[in-house]
Amino acid sequence: MAVTLKDIAAEAGVSLMTVSNVVNGKKARVSEATRERILRIVKDRGYVPSASARSLAARSSRLVGLLVPARDEASLTIDPHTVEVVGMLERELRRLDYHLMLRGIAHRAEITEALKSWNLDGAVLLGFQDAEIDRLKADTIGDVALVAMDSYSANPLALEVRSDDFGGAELAVAHLVALGHTRIAFAGPGFAATGVVRQRFEGYRTVLAANGIAFDESLVSTVETTHADGLAYGRRLARERPDVTAVFTTADILAIGLIEGLAVEGRSVPGDVSVVGYDDSDLAVYVTPKLTTVAQDLSAKAAEAVRLMMDRLAGNDRPEQATTLEVRLIERGTAAPPARR
Amino acid sequence: MAVTLKDIAAEAGVSLMTVSNVVNGKKARVSEATRERILRIVKDRGYVPSASARSLAARSSRLVGLLVPARDEASLTIDPHTVEVVGMLERELRRLDYHLMLRGIAHRAEITEALKSWNLDGAVLLGFQDAEIDRLKADTIGDVALVAMDSYSANPLALEVRSDDFGGAELAVAHLVALGHTRIAFAGPGFAATGVVRQRFEGYRTVLAANGIAFDESLVSTVETTHADGLAYGRRLARERPDVTAVFTTADILAIGLIEGLAVEGRSVPGDVSVVGYDDSDLAVYVTPKLTTVAQDLSAKAAEAVRLMMDRLAGNDRPEQATTLEVRLIERGTAAPPARR
DNA sequence: CATGATAGGTTTAGCGCTATACCTAGGTCG
DNA sequence: CGACCTAGGTATAGCGCTAAACCTATCATG
Numbered sequence: 001m002a003v004t005l006k007d008i009a010a011e012a013g014v015s016l017m018t019v020s021n022v023v024n025g026k027k028a029r030v031s032e033a034t035r036e037r038i039l040r041i042v043k044d045r046g047y048v049p050s051a052s053a054r055s056l057a058a059r060s061s062r063l064v065g066l067l068v069p070a071r072d073e074a075s076l077t078i079d080p081h082t083v084e085v086v087g088m089l090e091r092e093l094r095r096l097d098y099h100l101m102l103r104g105i106a107h108r109a110e111i112t113e114a115l116k117s118w119n120l121d122g123a124v125l126l127g128f129q130d131a132e133i134d135r136l137k138a139d140t141i142g143d144v145a146l147v148a149m150d151s152y153s154a155n156p157l158a159l160e161v162r163s164d165d166f167g168g169a170e171l172a173v174a175h176l177v178a179l180g181h182t183r184i185a186f187a188g189p190g191f192a193a194t195g196v197v198r199q200r201f202e203g204y205r206t207v208l209a210a211n212g213i214a215f216d217e218s219l220v221s222t223v224e225t226t227h228a229d230g231l232a233y234g235r236r237l238a239r240e241r242p243d244v245t246a247v248f249t250t251a252d253i254l255a256i257g258l259i260e261g262l263a264v265e266g267r268s269v270p271g272d273v274s275v276v277g278y279d280d281s282d283l284a285v286y287v288t289p290k291l292t293t294v295a296q297d298l299s300a301k302a303a304e305a306v307r308l309m310m311d312r313l314a315g316n317d318r319p320e321q322a323t324t325l326e327v328r329l330i331e332r333g334t335a336a337p338p339a340r341r
Numbered sequence: 342m343a344v345t346l347k348d349i350a351a352e353a354g355v356s357l358m359t360v361s362n363v364v365n366g367k368k369a370r371v372s373e374a375t376r377e378r379i380l381r382i383v384k385d386r387g388y389v390p391s392a393s394a395r396s397l398a399a400r401s402s403r404l405v406g407l408l409v410p411a412r413d414e415a416s417l418t419i420d421p422h423t424v425e426v427v428g429m430l431e432r433e434l435r436r437l438d439y440h441l442m443l444r445g446i447a448h449r450a451e452i453t454e455a456l457k458s459w460n461l462d463g464a465v466l467l468g469f470q471d472a473e474i475d476r477l478k479a480d481t482i483g484d485v486a487l488v489a490m491d492s493y494s495a496n497p498l499a500l501e502v503r504s505d506d507f508g509g510a511e512l513a514v515a516h517l518v519a520l521g522h523t524r525i526a527f528a529g530p531g532f533a534a535t536g537v538v539r540q541r542f543e544g545y546r547t548v549l550a551a552n553g554i555a556f557d558e559s560l561v562s563t564v565e566t567t568h569a570d571g572l573a574y575g576r577r578l579a580r581e582r583p584d585v586t587a588v589f590t591t592a593d594i595l596a597i598g599l600i601e602g603l604a605v606e607g608r609s610v611p612g613d614v615s616v617v618g619y620d621d622s623d624l625a626v627y628v629t630p631k632l633t634t635v636a637q638d639l640s641a642k643a644a645e646a647v648r649l650m651m652d653r654l655a656g657n658d659r660p661e662q663a664t665t666l667e668v669r670l671i672e673r674g675t676a677a678p679p680a681r682r
Numbered sequence: 683c684a685t686g687a688t689a690g691g692t693t694t695a696g697c698g699c700t701a702t703a704c705c706t707a708g709g710t711c712g
Numbered sequence: 713c714g715a716c717c718t719a720g721g722t723a724t725a726g727c728g729c730t731a732a733a734c735c736t737a738t739c740a741t742g
Binding site: 002004005006016017020021024049050052053054055056057058059 | 727728729730731
């Protein structure tokens with residue numbers, strides 16, 4: 001068996017509670033001499049507190065769940081862009097002596113199960129649809145501090161962290177307009193369900209309107225965030241819409257597929273068509289020409305998620321339920337002035 | 342407070358232990374009627390067992406650690422290739438009602454800490470160097486079932502899962518030889534430390550020898566597994582080694598950088614130089630031409646890791662300490678016969 | 683000199699669960 | 713007809729920890 005508080009107490013000749021207080025750095029009344037003696041023994045014997053016992057006795061687990069949708073028996077859907085956030089979250093939490101439990105969620109009920117079973121202090125929801133988050137009720141989540149990433153829900157129970165999707169789109173489209181484009185297409189996944197895409201779409205519309213460019217619904221396409229769908233879209237665009245001189249997309253991977261699709265049909269980027277991606281993923285610089293794209297600060301995003309969570313856990317809830325982080329446009333090689341007619 | 346075993350027992354009019362036995366599906370003596378009544382109440386009240394209490398009382402947590410190196414205050418190093426394995430591992434474990442705790446390890450001592458503190462049943466080590474795994478001693482790991490991924494250690498305490506790196510290299514290099522190449526370079530990160538790279542290097546040498554091609558040390562380069570380093574290597578190669586007609590690399594990302602580096606210097610792939618990558622990552626099909634590469638079955642790898650772990654946990658240890666999985670060559674567009682002189 | 687403060691602890695009572703030993707009524711067997 | 717199964721449970725004793733209340737010697741204070 002592992003060494004316990006009791007063992008340390010016996011060896012130090014004090015009560016178990018004294019050891020507990022010292023180990024937890026409580027501001028309890030303990031003399032310096034005793035404290036040091038205990039710490040010494042703790043170190044010598046390699047004592048490590050039992051998280052389960054703590055969790056049981058203290059009603060706090062110092063465990064945070066990372067809940068990610070998983071279609072039933074399938075594996076998690078963590079895209080490369082998301083995984084960076086995971087790493088950052090882990091670091092932030094580790095720094096605060098919290099731990100991260102990764103859990104795929106196939107049915108909504110599993111969220112409750114995970115929260116209750118492990119007595120989670122908090123949870124981060126990654127990749128859920130806004131509607132799912134909206135459906136979360138107080139009785140399912142207890143008093144867990146819930147943070148949803150990249151959602152636009154109306155649920156007062158969940159804290160939210162996202163980057164400025166509206167502003168990012170504005171930046172991107174304004175850049176294209178400034179270059180002289182007027183026939184600018186929008187490509188992203190179905191935005192009925194996801195606020196992120198809707199926000200970017202609104203940003204797109206807003207800039208067009210502000211510049212006196214009429215909104216043309218035929219320039220808006222629903223394209224899934226995959227290379228294959230981007231490619232198919234690119235081919236379609238090249239064949240059917242010679243008038244389009246620029247495309248704003250909601251993801252780098254889509255943009256890269258799109259560029260390839262255009263190339264297949266003999267149209268070059270940015271010569272014939274300008275393309276702007278979104279995310280500034282690693283991919284963006286692997287392709288030639290390098291992708292002009294909108295960058296989010298993922299590290300800040302993770303840090304903010306943890307900060308929001310810790311604030312709620314500490315009880316000092318603040319008015320801001322949701323934080324929106326700044327984004328910036330990274331100008332690289334895929335956006336240029338439109339070709340002369 | 343949440344509903345506990347005691348609550349269920351009171352409502353069902355039986356003892357707490359009877360409920361516990363029913364909930365855990367023990368083959369204890371309980372009448373069908375009682376069992377059903379209890380299960381009914383459990384469902385109605387939404388009872389979920391407390392994992393911490395179980396872990397404390399049963400000395401088994403049903404928790405598996407996913408330990409990943411993290412340089413100190415920095416975030417985890419999960420490359421896109423690794424993240425797929427993480428997802429697969431989570432699925433396999435979830436299916437068996439285990440949970441995954443993600444933990445970055447900055448100092449070796451943290452491994453012990455994590456294991457002891459959370460009373461982990463098992464742990465998966467992802468991305469550690471062979472030497473680190475070799476250093477793990479019985480007193481640090483207790484009786485946790487440890488599985489190391491992609492390691493070639495000599496540590497009898499750790500189970501190991503990897504794919505056939507030697508064979509993968511053989512496949513790749515044999516393909517290049519079959520195409521007619523004789524000046525074949527090898528590019529990979531420092532292989533003094535990592536068995537994976539060493540195995541691939543040995544596979545490379547073996548095929549050369551088998552085909553009567555003299556080994557030329559000047560064709561072997563240490564290149565880190567990044568796009569930037571691959572690019573720099575490509576430029577160097579193009580300028581300094583016009584004799585090289587093919588390169589076998591240990592990673593797709595390196596290969597992609599390499600191809601770009603060659604292109605910068607005016608050399609085309611596969612026209613002037615053939616390139617073979619490794620991993621068959623998503624990236625491989627995003628570039629043009631699509632990358633010829635060696636594919637591993639990541640899903641099988643994760644499944645095997647979990648199987649090995651469960652076997653050890655069940656006590657029926659089997660002779661095979663390590664499992665090596667098959668790989669296959671994916672022929673795409675970056676390897677072709679060498680140009681005529 | 684009674685009265686507190688204060689430092690430096692200790693004791694008690696669980697948290698929710700599991701392992702293990704134990705109990706009892708009714709049937710079975712030689 | 714006493715010994716003994718067996719079905720169907722129950723009772724007890726923790727697992728390792730924390731929160732909260734309690735204790736005692738010492739010293740200052742009006």
